[in-house]
Amino acid sequence: MEIRSFTDYLRSLDDAGLSELFAARPDLVSPVPPDLASLAVRASSSHSIARAIDSLTEFEFQILEACVALDEEFTLKNVISITHKDAALAVVRLITFGLLYPTDKGLRLPTSVSQLLINEPAGLGPASLAKLKLTELSEAPEAANRVLTQLIWGPPRGSVGDIKNPGPGIAWLLDRKFLVPLDQRTVIMPREVGIFLRGGKVHKSYQSTAPAVTGTKRVEKSVNMAAAANIATVLGWVEELLHFWAQEPADALRSGGLGVRDLKLISAHIGIDENCAAFIAELSYLAGLLTIDGDDRILPSNNFDIWLTQSAETRWSTLAANWLTTSRVSGLVGRGEAKSVATLGPELDRVNAASTRKLVINLLNEQPNLAPDLASFTRTVKWIAPSKRNPGIQEELIAWTLREAEWLGFTGQGASAKYGRAFITGSDEIGIDTDLPKPVDHILIQSDNTAIAPGPLEHDIARDLSAVADIESRGGATVYRFSEASIRRGLDHGKSGEEIRTFLVKTSKTPMPQPLEYLIADVAKKHGKLRVGNTSSFIRCEDTSLIAQIMSDKRLDVLSLRKIASEVLICDLDAADAMNVLRNAGYLPAAEASNGALITGHRSHRAKAKPKPPRVIGEIDPPSESTLTAAVRSIRAGEKSSHKQSKIRDLAASALGSLPRTTANETMDLLAIYVEKQQALSIGYADNNGAVSHRIVDPIKISAGALVARDHATGEMQSFRIPRITGVAPL
Amino acid sequence: MTDGPLIVQSDKTLLLDIDHPGSVECRRAIAPFAELERSPEHIHTYRLTNLGLWNARAAGHDAEQVIDTLIKYSRYAVPHALLVDIAETMSRYGRLRLEADPVHGLILITKDSAVLEEVIRAKKIAPLLGVRIDKETVAVHPSQRGAIKQSLLRLGWPAEDFAGYVDGQAHEIELVQKDWKIRPYQELAAEGFWHGGSGVVVLPCGAGKTIVGAAAMAHAKATTLILVTNTVAARQWRDELLKRTTLNEDEIGEYSGAKKEIRPVTIATYQVMTKKKNGVYAHLDLFDTHDWGLIIYDEVHLLPAPIFRFTADIQSRRRLGLTATLVREDGMEGEVFSLIGPKRFDVPWKEIESQGYIAPAECVEVRVNLTEAERMLYATAEPEERYRYCSTTTTKRKVVEALVERHANDQVLVIGQYISQLDELSEVLGVPLIKGDTPVKERERLFGLFRTGEIKCLVVSKVANFSIDLPDATIAIQVSGAFGSRQEEAQRLGRILRPKSDGRGAIFYSVVSRDTVDQDFAQNRQRFLAEQGYSYRIIDADDVFQGKI
Numbered sequence A: 001m002e003i004r005s006f007t008d009y010l011r012s013l014d015d016a017g018l019s020e021l022f023a024a025r026p027d028l029v030s031p032v033p034p035d036l037a038s039l040a041v042r043a044s045s046s047h048s049i050a051r052a053i054d055s056l057t058e059f060e061f062q063i064l065e066a067c068v069a070l071d072e073e074f075t076l077k078n079v080i081s082i083t084h085k086d087a088a089l090a091v092v093r094l095i096t097f098g099l100l101y102p103t104d105k106g107l108r109l110p111t112s113v114s115q116l117l118i119n120e121p122a123g124l125g126p127a128s129l130a131k132l133k134l135t136e137l138s139e140a141p142e143a144a145n146r147v148l149t150q151l152i153w154g155p156p157r158g159s160v161g162d163i164k165n166p167g168p169g170i171a172w173l174l175d176r177k178f179l180v181p182l183d184q185r186t187v188i189m190p191r192e193v194g195i196f197l198r199g200g201k202v203h204k205s206y207q208s209t210a211p212a213v214t215g216t217k218r219v220e221k222s223v224n225m226a227a228a229a230n231i232a233t234v235l236g237w238v239e240e241l242l243h244f245w246a247q248e249p250a251d252a253l254r255s256g257g258l259g260v261r262d263l264k265l266i267s268a269h270i271g272i273d274e275n276c277a278a279f280i281a282e283l284s285y286l287a288g289l290l291t292i293d294g295d296d297r298i299l300p301s302n303n304f305d306i307w308l309t310q311s312a313e314t315r316w317s318t319l320a321a322n323w324l325t326t327s328r329v330s331g332l333v334g335r336g337e338a339k340s341v342a343t344l345g346p347e348l349d350r351v352n353a354a355s356t357r358k359l360v361i362n363l364l365n366e367q368p369n370l371a372p373d374l375a376s377f378t379r380t381v382k383w384i385a386p387s388k389r390n391p392g393i394q395e396e397l398i399a400w401t402l403r404e405a406e407w408l409g410f411t412g413q414g415a416s417a418k419y420g421r422a423f424i425t426g427s428d429e430i431g432i433d434t435d436l437p438k439p440v441d442h443i444l445i446q447s448d449n450t451a452i453a454p455g456p457l458e459h460d461i462a463r464d465l466s467a468v469a470d471i472e473s474r475g476g477a478t479v480y481r482f483s484e485a486s487i488r489r490g491l492d493h494g495k496s497g498e499e500i501r502t503f504l505v506k507t508s509k510t511p512m513p514q515p516l517e518y519l520i521a522d523v524a525k526k527h528g529k530l531r532v533g534n535t536s537s538f539i540r541c542e543d544t545s546l547i548a549q550i551m552s553d554k555r556l557d558v559l560s561l562r563k564i565a566s567e568v569l570i571c572d573l574d575a576a577d578a579m580n581v582l583r584n585a586g587y588l589p590a591a592e593a594s595n596g597a598l599i600t601g602h603r604s605h606r607a608k609a610k611p612k613p614p615r616v617i618g619e620i621d622p623p624s625e626s627t628l629t630a631a632v633r634s635i636r637a638g639e640k641s642s643h644k645q646s647k648i649r650d651l652a653a654s655a656l657g658s659l660p661r662t663t664a665n666e667t668m669d670l671l672a673i674y675v676e677k678q679q680a681l682s683i684g685y686a687d688n689n690g691a692v693s694h695r696i697v698d699p700i701k702i703s704a705g706a707l708v709a710r711d712h713a714t715g716e717m718q719s720f721r722i723p724r725i726t727g728v729a730p731l
Numbered sequence B: 001m002t003d004g005p006l007i008v009q010s011d012k013t014l015l016l017d018i019d020h021p022g023s024v025e026c027r028r029a030i031a032p033f034a035e036l037e038r039s040p041e042h043i044h045t046y047r048l049t050n051l052g053l054w055n056a057r058a059a060g061h062d063a064e065q066v067i068d069t070l071i072k073y074s075r076y077a078v079p080h081a082l083l084v085d086i087a088e089t090m091s092r093y094g095r096l097r098l099e100a101d102p103v104h105g106l107i108l109i110t111k112d113s114a115v116l117e118e119v120i121r122a123k124k125i126a127p128l129l130g131v132r133i134d135k136e137t138v139a140v141h142p143s144q145r146g147a148i149k150q151s152l153l154r155l156g157w158p159a160e161d162f163a164g165y166v167d168g169q170a171h172e173i174e175l176v177q178k179d180w181k182i183r184p185y186q187e188l189a190a191e192g193f194w195h196g197g198s199g200v201v202v203l204p205c206g207a208g209k210t211i212v213g214a215a216a217m218a219h220a221k222a223t224t225l226i227l228v229t230n231t232v233a234a235r236q237w238r239d240e241l242l243k244r245t246t247l248n249e250d251e252i253g254e255y256s257g258a259k260k261e262i263r264p265v266t267i268a269t270y271q272v273m274t275k276k277k278n279g280v281y282a283h284l285d286l287f288d289t290h291d292w293g294l295i296i297y298d299e300v301h302l303l304p305a306p307i308f309r310f311t312a313d314i315q316s317r318r319r320l321g322l323t324a325t326l327v328r329e330d331g332m333e334g335e336v337f338s339l340i341g342p343k344r345f346d347v348p349w350k351e352i353e354s355q356g357y358i359a360p361a362e363c364v365e366v367r368v369n370l371t372e373a374e375r376m377l378y379a380t381a382e383p384e385e386r387y388r389y390c391s392t393t394t395t396k397r398k399v400v401e402a403l404v405e406r407h408a409n410d411q412v413l414v415i416g417q418y419i420s421q422l423d424e425l426s427e428v429l430g431v432p433l434i435k436g437d438t439p440v441k442e443r444e445r446l447f448g449l450f451r452t453g454e455i456k457c458l459v460v461s462k463v464a465n466f467s468i469d470l471p472d473a474t475i476a477i478q479v480s481g482a483f484g485s486r487q488e489e490a491q492r493l494g495r496i497l498r499p500k501s502d503g504r505g506a507i508f509y510s511v512v513s514r515d516t517v518d519q520d521f522a523q524n525r526q527r528f529l530a531e532q533g534y535s536y537r538i539i540d541a542d543d544v545f546q547g548k549i
Helices: A006-012 A015-024 A036-044 A046-054 A058-069 A076-082 A087-096 A111-116 A134-139 A142-151 A168-175 A191-197 A220-247 A260-270 A274-286 A302-309 A312-325 A353-366 A374-384 A391-408 A418-425 A459-468 A484-492 A497-507 A514-526 A544-552 A554-559 A575-584 A625-656 A664-677 B023-030 B050-058 B063-073 B080-092 B113-120 B142-155 B184-196 B209-220 B231-244 B305-314 B333-339 B349-354 B372-380 B383-391 B394-406 B419-429 B440-452 B486-494 B517-531 B541-545
Strands: A157-159 A180-183 A186-188 A215-217 A290-292 A297-300 A370-372 A450-453 A470-473 A478-481 A537-540 A562-565 A568-571 A681-686 A692-703 A706-711 A716-721 A725-730 B006-008 B013-017 B035-038 B043-047 B096-101 B105-110 B129-134 B137-140 B159-161 B199-202 B224-228 B252-255 B265-269 B294-297 B318-323 B343-346 B361-368 B412-415 B457-460 B475-478 B506-513 B536-540
Touching: A006 A036, A015 A087, A036 A046, A046 A111, A058 A076, A058 A087, A058 A111, A058 A374, A076 A087, A134 A191, A142 A157, A142 A168, A142 A191, A168 A186, A220 A260, A220 A274, A220 A297, A220 A302, A220 A312, A220 A391, A220 A418, A220 B080, A260 A274, A274 A290, A274 A312, A274 A391, A302 A312, A312 A353, A312 A391, A312 A418, A353 A374, A353 A391, A353 A418, A370 A374, A374 A391, A450 A459, A459 A478, A459 A484, A459 A497, A484 A497, A484 A514, A497 A514, A514 B517, A514 B536, A537 A575, A544 A568, A554 A575, A664 A681, A664 A692, A664 A725, A692 A716, B006 B063, B013 B023, B023 B063, B035 B343, B050 B063, B050 B080, B050 B333, B063 B080, B096 B113, B096 B142, B105 B113, B105 B142, B113 B142, B137 B142, B142 B159, B142 B333, B184 B199, B184 B209, B184 B343, B209 B224, B209 B231, B209 B294, B209 B318, B224 B231, B231 B252, B231 B265, B231 B440, B305 B333, B361 B394, B361 B517, B361 B541, B372 B383, B383 B517, B394 B412, B394 B419, B394 B475, B394 B506, B394 B541, B412 B419, B419 B457, B475 B486, B486 B506, B486 B517, B506 B517, B517 B536, B536 B541
Parallel strands: B096 B159, B199 B318, B199 B343, B224 B265, B224 B294, B252 B265, B294 B318, B361 B506, B361 B536, B412 B457, B412 B475, B475 B506
Antiparallel strands: A157 A186, A180 A186, A215 A370, A290 A297, A450 A478, A470 A478, A537 A568, A562 A568, A681 A692, A681 A725, A692 A706, A706 A716, B006 B013, B013 B043, B035 B043, B096 B105, B105 B137, B129 B137
């Protein structure tokens, strides 16, 4: 079969070839196209091609650029001659990707590939139309050479003062067509000249295999230990953050996400920097451990309670899995000029985030025990996946991913650790549960009012302890400090002083220091001495027997009175209502102002708000003479122009023999005239779907926004809604 | 995971489990670079600070050693970020060096010209520098040696000082160890100081700081200026030096309000040094007029501001600071370290106690219930009067009487803040009172009587907080203090820490009014001692009256 087009090429492929294409470009089969022609269309769509180009390595992309610079059809030899000897492999890959296809006469590119790559691939100008004697370039005068050096590596355009009067160097080049004028002030260097000057190659240099990652060698054991520590730490951070928000939910910004102040607050609370705090918040958000509720409050979800009960391994896997696949980039928070990007906000999604993350992790995993240095690592990642769509943040993305991988424990001391590798390969046992330090079930209380948990605390103990003590230092161990405020917090949580004491005595391996015991007792003694509550009104009476009477009066049950002192009752109703109820029951209350003075005199209310009298909708004032003249003038002018327009339209209509068209005003006018004359009309009428049909009608009357008329086609009476009448013309 | 005694926290604190068998070895290993922060009963807290790490560098430890030590003793994995931070911090030390150049005098020199550019451009540094000699060298005004070191430290580029110390005028001084022997920790402290060049030695009260001073002088063998808090302290230093060293009376001079002697070893008071005449410090010249080889600052936590400023100018002389409690309520600890020198020696009080060099002490807080009438008066008192009111109540006086009676056979000191309260106590108890306006002669006479046991009880105001030597005081009763001063509390406890001949323990009573600010202040005051492992026992005043202690 003769291959002339991309479609032909696709037809020529066998099943294996097609599967290969689909494997390389999965977007082509979702959904599966109905036939090869539509496959070809989809495969040449710019969107799909852009995706395909994104998955090329730097070398492959260079080869593709070189191909664009060649005239079609070209051969592999042509490609190699202007690039690198290893181009053959890349060409095969490009063919697999469907970015290049063989025809009978040679290799070709699907049309949209060359359109998609910028007009000047690899900084080369367009092909020359004239025949060039490139050998003459070696005799170029000094001035011309200077110009050439400027343009050699692109962009191939240069501006000149005036094309008609160029300098001697440019003139020499223009004469020989080594430069071509683009417009009045711009010249461009043809592609052939560029390639010639670049020594017959398209790019400065080629690297056909990925550059090796360099870095520091680490000892496997300490890498894993460090990673385990990171994992333990990150789990602690998440827990700490969510407990914090459980106490005091943060308010989301109106524009969505977490405010800078709240971010600062949590970073100070957990003792990490703000980037890390943003990362932890995002991590919890992705894993569904926190949610932003209807009242815009940020607080932990029920999943958090479930998560807490799970093993460390499961907890970590949940976090890790979500981090790997998300398109959200927490590194963007607080970055340089983009200060307004909020954690948990709507602006964190980036196209390449997940793929970059995956690439970084895989690359790390390929070289266990190597802590790469950022520059070499970035270079390699950029070779494997030179980002065309988001080049701006690719380098940062890589740095952020490395940073986050360390926080999360994919790496320890910067090198890939066994837990992350096991997780990626999907093995059942990651080994976290066995390697993390075993939780301890005791604390050591010391006489300086601190308690130290010499390892990760069991969950319940940690929760109870943090209710009555403040965390002073975190890490392998936790240092808690007891203070009056922290004990008070425990009491506020509903624990009694005795409960706190028993809990501490039970949990502490060391005897309870007496000062702490006293501190707890002292605070407990004072706690709740003052009581504060809400009430709407009070009833006061110096006669306690009257108070007793009121309390026992069944008719006053509605007031739900509570006696708070022998002479004072409080009531849920407001003072005016309470007084009405009391009066109806036969008592004689008087109102008391907040300063205790009696409010006497009859009640006569005044509004606090400013008066806002209603707007008057009345008759229209007769317009002044000048207004009238102006109005008339403007109407006349409008009329003239619309008349002119409708004339032109009529001409066009009659020329085409199509439906009549009139403006809404004209329509009304004509209808009114012809209803009066009882003369047949031709109208255009739009149906429900907007299709306009031509009707001949005898108008009868206009009523309720419709024209009632007899339709000649059916001979029946029908009403035509006036807005749907597209035009009227007399017959 | 190993089973080490050390837990490294992510906030750069190190927790040392002292019940662990390896704790002693570990303490020794981390002491050169970590600062002891608190040392209660079970877990001691050390902190890694930039200053501490730089000092370790100065003493010849490199980052790798520090990191290896941490990893070796750590129970859990050490946070990687922390290790990176340590390496990074330590690498900043010594990029800049202060050297003595034969041509240009004092110079700041570097191999990393970017760093030099950075510091030259700093506002605080520029005025201290002289001419730029070349790309990597700049001259420094010799008088600004201290100031530039301090400013560089603040910028985070500590300079390594190779300019050395002046030897001062030589003067033969030796320790005379006939009927006594220098204790191992005193020797360690003196050596630590000598090898470091300058610095601060922290030792508990009663642990013999004077001897550390004497030992340092024996190392220096040069004329020495000793700065002390007051005249009584000056005399005690003199007596001590006469007893412990080869110095004789003619070699030791006193420079105070009363006498102005300048001898090879001169003891001056802070008070006279900071006395102004016509708006200038008339006596600060003392630093300069003589070629001192060593300057000792006693009770360095009390160092007054003018001396601070002056100390910056004498960076080429060796400086030794002595203190029991380097907590300054004014937060100037950092200044002390950068001007006098880093902490060269620090040891938990309890460790010295366990070696028997200071007396074991029991701290007791006696809680006094105010009477109903007193409570009402307290509640309505003006805020600024409240502390005074609740710390001087009549109920307290009765408790003090009961306590003094209980310890009728012991040497008892009653210490307080408010003179009217002390006057009253002195009258009721029938014992002499020593306060600010008591003449030195009278003071010395009373101390003498107290020492010999002729007087069993003394009431003292805050003048006796420091440096009075009362060998046989076993009981201290504190009735009021300077608000929440932790440092004062520690100094007062120090009054009774000298080992007793019969090996008895000392008791430190603090009488506190319950449910008042007195109690809050007491809690704050006790913090330092609690962090040193002194645990307070709280008893009720009624128990004192009923004799149940």
